[in-house]
Amino acid sequence: MAMLLIPVNEIKPGMTLAKPILRADDGLILFQNDLELKQVYIDRIKSLNLETVWVLDYPRTNEPDFLEPIKKEIRMKATSILRTTFSQLKEQKNLDIVKLKNLVKEILDYILSDDRIAYTIRKIDAYDNYTFTHSVDVCVLAILIGSIMDLKRNELEILGVCSLLHDVGKIFLDFRIFNKPGKLEPIEYEQIKAHTRAGYEFLKSKENLSFLIPHMALQHHEREDGSGYPRGLKGKDIHRYAKIIAIADVFNAMTSQRIYQDPVPAALAIQEIYENTPLKYNQDVVEHFIKIVTPYSKGIILLLSNHQTVEVIETSRKKCLIRVISGFNEGEIYNLYQKPQLHVVKWLD
Ligand SMILES: [Fe+2]
Structure with a gap:
């Protein structure tokens, strides 16, 4: 059977020592190899201040250490609700905000139910679904970040709805620009930037919406040093939620398969965000963000x-x-x- 060198704090009753444990001063054998570990031995071993011990390979439990932050069924439902919402909005129909709030509540209930939940990159990403899947992913990521930043439940609900609608301004623009491979012409870049104001104006015109929802559509591309768009706001003038959505947005965009780009591995995307902090991204938000992603x-x-x-x-x-x-x-x-x-x-x- 294979041997494993594991940290002392990971040994559990039932494991078998693969090599003897010797006393540091004179090499006296304290625990023989092939000894099946009981709690009393484990306590004693822990008191020896060893870092690691050799054990025989052991059957792993099925209990995962880490859980996906959104179930497949909820993801599918969320994508389809967003698709319907966006197409209704394009036809100038009403925004069904209750439906979006209920969806966010469902995502939130699950995320808050278990602190093992963390974000990891999914392998698949359909091109034409990008805006919807991206918005769902940004919502999940933003809620995860906000939850460990100790935002209250009602704040997380608003943050979630803001995230779902952050890119809604894209429905007024030519989708082809967003998928264009290669360098954009200056005029095209201006058009892309315009999705922030378009989303803001549109959401502002809707009744019974928190003022935060249009503002996050407007602010999510602003950067700490003022290099963002559309207004070039600096750190203190950017809302906290927009700083959270910005990181969720950039991370998901970098790690997604696009027509013009292969996904960047999560660890590299995290590194790039880190290198641009605090210049472009908020330090506090980034420190929390790296705790909820598994690179x-x-x-x-x-x-x-x-x-x-x-x-x-x-x-x-x-x-x-x-x-x-x-x-x-x-x-x-x-x-x-x-x-x-x-x-x-x-x-x-
Ligand atoms: Fe955007």
């Missing part, structure tokens, strides 16, 4: 800066458990987040 999904093979090739075997908000598959200490399992000196050189998957 490396399960099964991915990575080459680390210490020349180990590793496989990601478990991932969650707090840990990224990897198993060394080649290099020194083959079989070792450890939490990548606890080794800040290491970085990922390459994705081999």
Whole structure:
């Protein structure tokens, strides 16, 4: 049976020691190999201040460490509600805000039900559905960020609706521009920028909407240093929700399959956002954002800066458990987040 080197705080009753544990001063055997660990031994081992121990490979539980933030059925329902809402709006029909609020409540109930929920990149993305799937993803991400920033439930509900409608101004523009490969002409770029004001004007004209909803459509492309659009607002003048939506928007756009772009791996997108913080993105929001995304999904093979090739075997908000598959200490399992000196050189998957 294969041996694993695991952190002491991960040993559990029922595991079997694969190598003896020796006393540091004189090498006396304290625990024999092949010993099945009981809680009393585990407590004793923990008191020895060891970092890791070798155990025999053990059957893993089916209990996942990390859960998707939205169920497939809710995602499908959300995409279809948005499609209907957007096409009704285009025909100048009423905005069914109650339907959107109920949808956000459903997403919110699920996200708040379990703190293992984290955001990971989905592999598939249909081109023509982009605006809808993107809006749903931005909503989920924004709610996740807001939830660990301790926003209240009613604030999260508004943030969710703002996120669903942040790009609604696109319905008034020629969709082809948004999918154009290659560099945009200045006039085309101006048209793209116009979706913010178009969304604002449109939502502002609707009755019974929180003033935040049109304003987030207007502000989500503003940047901390004033380099955003349409008004070039600076940090203190940008609403907190717009700062959250901006990061959710950029991260999802970078990691999505588009006609003109292959998706950027999550870890690289996070790195790019980090490099532009605090210049373009709000530091506090980014610090929370990186806690709710899992940069490396399960099964991915990575080459680390210490020349180990590793496989990601478990991932969650707090840990990224990897198993060394080649290099020194083959079989070792450890939490990548606890080794800040290491970085990922390459994705081999
Ligand atoms: Fe936008």
